Amino acid sequence: MSIQLSVDIDNIKGFLAASEGEALFHLATKAAPLGACLEVGSYCGKSSVYLGSACRESDNILFAIDHHLGSEEHQPGEEYHDPDLFDNGAQLMDSFRTFRANIRAAELEEFVVPVVAPSAIAARRWNTPLGLVFIDGGHSREAALTDYRCWARHIVPGGFLAIHDIFPDPADGGQAPFEIYQLALASGQFELVEMVDTLGILRRI
Template sequence: MLPIDINSVKGFLDGEEGAALYEQALAVAALGPCLEIGSYCGKSTVYLGSACKKANSVLFAIDHHRGSEEHQLGEEYHDPSLYDAQFGKMDSFREFRHTLARAQLENTVVPIVAPSQLAARYWATPLSMVFIDGGHSMEAALTDYHAWAPHVVRGGWLAIHDVFPNPADGGRPPFEIWKLAQASGLFEAMPLIKTLGLLRRV
């Protein structure tokens, strides 16, 4: 299914969750391109991009590549190999490009190196699937949801990562936008796949 050993790609996406992203993206790719928010080093990109490549579609991959809150210097998930000492900032874009090259996805994935809200400002392309896995603050999660969920076409998927119904297991913002999507009446939730929430646009 995948062109490279997925365990060789830095990231936090579980294999079962990744397989579900691949299967659902492949199922709806005929409805339009897919889009992800929060690419990091490209683990989810390989799953989604491989499905889009098989379907002769496109994946837009949005990430400012400066890391989320937890990736910053001194934080729990900081990776020194991704730190740009010259600018004093985290930078995952070089590693991301290496992943695309290794996975032979450079002609399928369109990297958009920008904050989510900036990329969304003039967005007008209908999307078959949107995968939200960007910043996990409430502000970032709400911004991603409000900016991108409306672009999912009927029959398409909104996918949200790190949904923890039990507050003891993880942060609340992804769970809150997962609930918000259901309350909107526009999306029907499927059973969670570990921490992956899948919602079909009705």
């Protein structure tokens, strides 16, 4: 089923395939009766627009967690460094200004709540039940495990855990997202719903 967005999603920087974004949109719609949505790793807002647009339709909220300083692979000299997002004055990556502009253009400011902080700090006093958690933060083993351990426990029964960039074959990509996907299944608390390209969708039992 095609979806309607308020912006041209192809103009937003990011690494989410259209099929994965549409799957997130429909997943957020299903999750709405269960609780708020939350994503870890917003970058410039591509996934936030998909999830936030679903929240707008269902009168829900998306909490968008990101320190906006870029993951390891976004730093100067690394493979996915984008000089347009580098703050020369601060000598730091900073995707927050671009993120805010994209959320504003998509008319989602009432439905997307940015939390500009590292995942572990944002989770420290978190008490809001969640219907959907989407993990797409740092892809180091430490970062992925932190995101999973901080947020999966807040998903209500029947709620969803979505993990991006799952590559079972190490030749195709980094293994940290695949590791937390396996960890979730091995916990006995989650069951696989479907895979959409590299997006794994699980349900809290």
